[in-house]
Each structure stands twice: as structure tokens, then as C-alpha cells.
Amino acid sequence: MSQTERLDALVDAARAIAGEVVAPLAEGEDAEARWPAEAMRALADAGLMGLNVPEAQGGRGEGLSGLVAVAETLAAESASTAMCFAMHCVGTAVIAAKATDWQKQAYLEPIARGEHVTTLALSEPGTGAHFYLPETAIEADGDGFRLEGTKSFVTNGGHADSYVVSTRAAADAGGDGAFSCVLVDEGTPGLEWSAPWAGLGMRGNSSSAVRLDGVRVPRRSLLGAEGDQLWYVFEVVAPYFLMAMAGTYVGVAQAALDVAREHLGTRRFSHSGQLLGSEPVLAHRLGEMYMDVERTRRMVHSAAARADAGDPGALVAVLGCKAAAGDTAVGVANEAMTLCGGMAYRDNSRLARILRDARAAHVMAPTTDILKTWTGRALLNLPLV
Numbered sequence: 001m002s003q004t005e006r007l008d009a010l011v012d013a014a015r016a017i018a019g020e021v022v023a024p025l026a027e028g029e030d031a032e033a034r035w036p037a038e039a040m041r042a043l044a045d046a047g048l049m050g051l052n053v054p055e056a057q058g059g060r061g062e063g064l065s066g067l068v069a070v071a072e073t074l075a076a077e078s079a080s081t082a083m084c085f086a087m088h089c090v091g092t093a094v095i096a097a098k099a100t101d102w103q104k105q106a107y108l109e110p111i112a113r114g115e116h117v118t119t120l121a122l123s124e125p126g127t128g129a130h131f132y133l134p135e136t137a138i139e140a141d142g143d144g145f146r147l148e149g150t151k152s153f154v155t156n157g158g159h160a161d162s163y164v165v166s167t168r169a170a171a172d173a174g175g176d177g178a179f180s181c182v183l184v185d186e187g188t189p190g191l192e193w194s195a196p197w198a199g200l201g202m203r204g205n206s207s208s209a210v211r212l213d214g215v216r217v218p219r220r221s222l223l224g225a226e227g228d229q230l231w232y233v234f235e236v237v238a239p240y241f242l243m244a245m246a247g248t249y250v251g252v253a254q255a256a257l258d259v260a261r262e263h264l265g266t267r268r269f270s271h272s273g274q275l276l277g278s279e280p281v282l283a284h285r286l287g288e289m290y291m292d293v294e295r296t297r298r299m300v301h302s303a304a305a306r307a308d309a310g311d312p313g314a315l316v317a318v319l320g321c322k323a324a325a326g327d328t329a330v331g332v333a334n335e336a337m338t339l340c341g342g343m344a345y346r347d348n349s350r351l352a353r354i355l356r357d358a359r360a361a362h363v364m365a366p367t368t369d370i371l372k373t374w375t376g377r378a379l380l381n382l383p384l385v
């Protein structure tokens with residue numbers, strides 16, 4: 001199968017789940033801040049949870065393009081569901097990057113079979129947007145490690161089977177930013193979840209905080225070598241996370257555009273019989289929204305394809321994608337809210353959910369401002385941080 005055929009097949013599979021499972025449940029999950037269990041099950045049954053697991057471990061062996069395609073398709077119905085799926089895939093990619101034989105068998109193979117959900121637990125209350133500077137302490141403890149700290153947002157929190165947790169390096173391995181990543185299984189003693197997540201938007205994804213109170217993990221749970229994990233941040237976490245979120249926010253922008261198009265194409269004034277979309281200024285604004293979405297989609301797909309192909313120039317393109325998609329999602333959703341008038345503003349409409357979900361783009365680290373700075377620094381051949 002060619003790359004295009006593979007991606008088309010992925011989009012078809014994701015679109016079927018988005019239409020049949022995600023769409024009917026999205027509003028209720030948002031209202032009740034409920035994790036999308038049914039959608040995650042359907043994605044597992046369709047073999048999509050192993051999207052980024054290497055073929056050798058039974059997965060689909062997809063890279064960034066596949067992740068973008070599926071996240072974008074799901075997000076057109078529910079940004080929260082797309083994010084749950086995407087964070088699982090990013091966690092998978094981090095595990096797969098330097099997996100030991102035991103980690104392949106204990107994590108990657110069950111993930112490929114749709115029996116295991118994983119996710120990333122990086123952000124902390126102290127260092128906030130500087131997610132690559134964890135303060136969670138890791139100490140050698142007998143034949144394993146002991147972890148102490150707090151993670152402030154963990155998407156899939158309490159619902160995943162394992163968490164990829166960043167910690168401050170145990171050894172005197174490095175200076176600023178040197179840290180380790182370890183796998184912590186759900187249910188490990190000392191893992192204490194705080195109050196259920198209920199954000200402004202992205203409400204159906206359980207992005208809860210968790211305290212690690214003397215959590216013990218075996219030595220084999222360490223990912224890679226102690227202290228070499230800045231490599232993970234820039235080689236694996238950054239590209240996978242940035243492209244997963246870029247795809248998600250392109251899907252959010254497309255959803256807003258679709259709602260606006262539908263409204264302008266169907267709303268008629270009773271006094272004149274005039275279609276709202278026949279107002280030139282409104283058609284003009286809809287045209288601008290379309291151009292914004294399409295331009296950003298092309299940028300995101302192109303960056304993913306270049307990175308998958310190993311193009312050394314892809315880094316700059318990848319860095320800019322989440323910021324561009326965030327700007328587009330927020331801008332287009334905001335504009336759609338104007339075009340759809342009081343009818344959309346009223347009653348916490350679908351567009352209201354889209355707008356609330358879109359706003360997460362700018363605060364999720366690396367934030368839009370930080371990414372624009374990193375993109376500029378990459379263009380100038382300056383170190384990113």
C-alpha cells in the first residue's frame with residue numbers, strides 16, 4: 001500500500017468511529033466532564049491504539065503523518081477524545097523510542113493489541129509551561145526507584161494503564177534539564193489523584209493532577225539511560241506531541257468552519273427571505289476562515305511528512321505547527337461565533353464547546369508564544385532553550 005493509501009485508510013477508519021461513536025457522546029462527555037471510554041474502546045477494536053507501535057511489536061508502525069490524520073479526524077467531532085487518543089500515542093512513541101525487550105513485551109505489545117492505554121505525565125505546578133524541567137525527585141531505592149512529586153495535568157489521568165512520568169535525574173548526570181522518564185503503572189501504591197478534572201474546555205479528557213507520594217517502580221521501568229532524557233524531549237516528545245496537537249487543533253478549526261458554513265447556508269431572515277450567507281461581508285469572512293484552515297492543514301501535513309521522511313530541515317516546520325494550528329483554531333472558532341450570532345452564543349452550543357476547547361491550544365506547553373520563539377531561534381540556528 002502506498003503512503004497515501006495508508007493514510008486514506010486510517011482517515012476512513014477514524015471517520016467511521018468519529019461519526020458513529022464520538023459525535024453522539026461528545027456533548028454529554030463535555031457536560032459531565034466524562035472520559036471517552038466508548039471511543040477509546042472503539043479505537044482499540046479498530047486496531048488504532050497501536051498506531052505508533054512498531055510493526056515488530058504488532059503495531060501499525062505509523063509516524064507523525066498517521067498521528068496527525070487520526071487526531072484531526074477525531075477532533076472534528078470531539079477535541080477531548082482526539083486529545084485522549086493523541087496523548088496515548090505520544091506516550092507510546094516515548095516508550096517505543098528506546099524500549100527494552102521487557103518494555104516491548106509488557107507495554108508495546110499490549111498497546112498494539114488494544115489492551116493498554118498509556119499517557120504522558122510531564123507538567124508540574126512549579127515549573128509550569130517549562131515542562132522539560134521536572135522537579136519530581138527520583139531516588140535509587142533497593143532494586144528500583146522511589147518517586148516523590150506532583151504532576152499538574154495528566155490527560156487520561158486515572159483511566160490509563162500506565163504513565164510516562166518525567167523526573168529529576170537520580171545520578172549526577174547533568175546540569176539544568178537533565179532528567180529521567182519512568183513508567184508508572186496505574187494502581188501503584190502512592191499514586192494519589194486529586195479532584196476530578198473539570199476545565200473551561202477539553203472537559204472530556206480527565207486531565208487531572210496526581211501526587212506521587214513515595215511511588216516505587218522497578219529499575220526496568222526506566223526509559224533509556226538515567227539522565228539522557230533531554231534527548232527524549234526534543235527527539236520524541238516534542239515532535240510527537242506538537243504534531244498530535246497540531247492535528248487536533250486543525251480538526252477543531254475545521255469543525256468551527258463547518259458550523260459557520262452550515263449556519264450561513266441555512267439561516268434565512270423572515271422579513272426579506274434573504275439567506276444570511278448572501279451578505280457579501282459574511283461570505284468574505286467565511287472565505288478567509290477557509291483559507292486559514294486550509295493553509296494551516298497543508299503546513300501541518302507537510303511538516304509531518306517531512307519529519308517522517310527524516311528531512312533535517314523538518315524541525316523548524318514541526319516547531320511552528322502547534323502554534324499555527326492553535327492560532328487558527330482560536331481565530332476561526334472565535335470568528336464562527338460571531339457569524340453564527342446569538343443562536344450559537346446561547347445555550348452552550350456546539351460552537352461554544354469548540355471555542356472553549358480551542359482555547360486550550362495556547363496554554364498547553366509548549367505554549368504558542370514559546371513555540372513562536374523556538375521557531376525563530378531554530379531559524380537563526382540558536383539553541384532552543
Ligand SMILES: Cc1cc2nc3c(=O)[nH]c(=O)nc-3n(C[C@H](O)[C@H](O)[C@H](O)COP(=O)(O)OP(=O)(O)OC[C@H]3O[C@@H](n4cnc5c(N)ncnc54)[C@H](O)[C@@H]3O)c2cc1C
Binds near residue numbers: 122202
Ligand atoms: C487540557 C489540558 C491538558 C493537559 N494535558 C497534559 C498532559 O497530558 N501531560 C502534561 O504533562 N501536561 C498536560 N497539560 C499541561 C500543559 O501542557 C502546561 O504545562 C500547563 O498548562 C502549564 O500551566 P501553568 O498554569 O503552570 O502555566 P505557566 O507556566 O504559569 O504559564 C502561564 C502562561 O504564561 C505564558 N508563558 C509561560 N512561560 C512563558 C515563556 N517562557 N514565554 C512566553 N510565555 C510564557 C503562557 O502563555 C502560559 O500559558 C495539559 C494542560 C491542559 C490545559
